[in-house]
Amino acid sequence: MLATPADNPYQEPRSGRLTAWGNALLAGTSSPDDAVTAVQGRDDAHRVTGLPGEVPDSLHGLTWALGRLRTLGAKGLRLALPVAGHPLGLTGPAAFNSLALGAGEAVLAVGVPYGLVPEVEVYGPEGDQGVRVLWQCLPVNEAPPADVPSLDEAERELADGLRQATVLLTRLDVAGAGPETLRALEAFRRRGHREVLAPGYPQRAVRVLESARQVSALLAIAAGGHGAAVSAAEMAARREVLAPLDRTARRAQVAAYNAMVDERRD
Structure with a gap:
């Protein structure tokens, strides 16, 4: 199922x-x-x-x-x-x-x-x-991939973006955007993930990916109006707040999955 x-x-x-x-x-x-x-x-x-x-x-x-x-x-x-x-x-x-x-x-x-x-x-x-x-x-063309950050960049962006989004969501005070969303995210964290990436990946990539997964979970919970019904205006405000964080989370995921080839020089 x-x-x-x-x-x-x-x-x-x-x-x-x-x-x-x-x-x-x-x-x-x-x-x-x-x-x-x-x-x-x-x-x-x-x-x-x-x-x-x-x-x-x-x-x-x-x-x-x-x-x-x-x-x-x-x-x-x-x-x-x-x-x-x-x-x-x-x-x-x-x-x-x-x-x-x-x-x-x-x-x-x-x-x-x-x-x-x-x-x-x-x-x-x-x-x-x-x-x-x-x-x-x-x-495909043999060229540098578009907009892929290093692991260092991705980790910094995730930390900054998550702090900013948490503050803004709480400030919006729309149903489910603040405490309810964060409680749902904490439940997601507690479940844990036994398998992250694959053998041979650097531990830093594992850490970045797990953070990106938590951010993506927050986005999914918040965008879905977790905890209560929300108006169209509230959902639009929430999407506007979360759009930059979605970009940050996707960039971090790509950096983490690509680390086994992109970070070899390190």
Whole structure:
């Protein structure tokens, strides 16, 4: 059964899992079986199509696909989390960017000009649904990814942004924006996360990602009017306050997932 937003205010992007565990596999810190199991999570199946050297329109499992990327020269993977007006992590061309923007996420290979975008299919009756994921591989431009910060920058931005948003939400005094929202966030924190990123990631990246997850949970709780009904005007005010923090949280997530390749020089 699929979790609802109320059950889990933060949903890890599938491209994040593929980036983290694909990097662990490519670096030799995870076995293929462990990596694929972690990427698929509760989904029923993941398939990949469009990789160079395969029969057109054929489907392959993640183990084959990651091995094929390694053979082609991939040194690692990077995450992109684009939204309209903010192509975070993308490099072009327009065809790939458009597909990634529609999905809200993508994975870009490091060392070879290819990227992967997930297409998610939910099937079955309500209450007993399953999920299948098809990853489409397309060419990408070899260029610096858009607007990706370092871990240092991301950590500073998160701390500043969360303080500012907490003050502003409380000052707004709209139903559920202050104490109720923060209590819901604390409940999310207490649940904890046993699996953050993948073997081989620096501890600082784990810390940044956990902070970004908490911020994303706060955004989801606040945007949903947690605790009471709110008016359209109140919701508009809340969205205006939270929009900069959403950008900050997405930048931090990308920095954390990409740390295994972007922070090697450190």
